[in-house]
Amino acid sequence: xxxxxxHSFCAFFVMMKKYILIAALLCGVTTTAFAQSSEEVKKExxxxxxxxxxxxxxxxxxxxxxxxxxxxxxxxxxxxxxxWCVWCLRFNHxxxxxxxxxxxxNKKYVYYHLNFSPENKNEKAFTKYxxxxxxxxxxxxxxxxxxxEVLFTQKSEDLEExxxxxxxxxxxxxxxxx
Numbered sequence: 001x002x003x004x005x006x007h008s009f010c011a012f013f014v015m016m017k018k019y020i021l022i023a024a025l026l027c028g029v030t031t032t033a034f035a036q037s038s039e040e041v042k043k044e045x046x047x048x049x050x051x052x053x054x055x056x057x058x059x060x061x062x063x064x065x066x067x068x069x070x071x072x073x074x075x076x077x078x079x080x081x082x083x084w085c086v087w088c089l090r091f092n093h094x095x096x097x098x099x100x101x102x103x104x105x106n107k108k109y110v111y112y113h114l115n116f117s118p119e120n121k122n123e124k125a126f127t128k129y130x131x132x133x134x135x136x137x138x139x140x141x142x143x144x145x146x147x148x149e150v151l152f153t154q155k156s157e158d159l160e161e162x163x164x165x166x167x168x169x170x171x172x173x174x175x176x177x178x
Contacts, residue, residue, distance in 0.1 A: 044089075045083070048092070052082050052088070056120070058114045061112065062114070062129070065112050066144070069144075070146035074110050076112060076143070077108075077111050077112070077141065078112050078114050078141065079092065079111070079139050080116055080133045081140070082115050082138070087139055088139040092113065095174070100171070101170060104175060105174055108175075109174075116138065132153040132154075136157065137156065138156070141155075141173075
């Protein structure tokens with residue numbers, strides 16, 4: 001009986017060593033793949049304009065931009081995120097380089113990038129207008145009337161397609177028809 005228990009324990013131990021080895025190999029492969037994609041994302045991020053200003057007082061800037069929006073009869077489109085967020089940079093790149101989207105953006109909105117990062121969480125602005133990024137992830141969008149009322153929030157995920165944005169969905173969003 002003792003021999004059987006010891007033999008069962010040894011078989012169990014050998015089997016567990018195999019599972020641990022397989023798990024370790026899988027973790028190594030996954031980590032390597034993630035590190036490569038992380039490097040690709042860093043490289044992609046540096047290729048884009050860095051529109052967020054971490055040192056900026058977001059609340060004060062929004063107050064200034066609301067005056068501009070009122071004067072120009074536009075709404076304020078606030079893109080919440082940071083230069084650390086490749087999806088934030090992808091969206092900015094799309095709407096500022098695609099001629100049709102840029103035309104719609106400039107016609108209807110004053111466009112602002114509200115920074116959210118460890119160095120500046122812009123708590124005063126987020127207390128006043130909310131931070132949809134906490135709920136949806138980044139980027140997230142606020143459309144604010146010239147009077148300072150939040151009219152609409154939009155999560156980025158609804159506009160995404162593959163590793164970028166669906167141009168048609170973004171167009172509908174900018175036109176207020178999404």
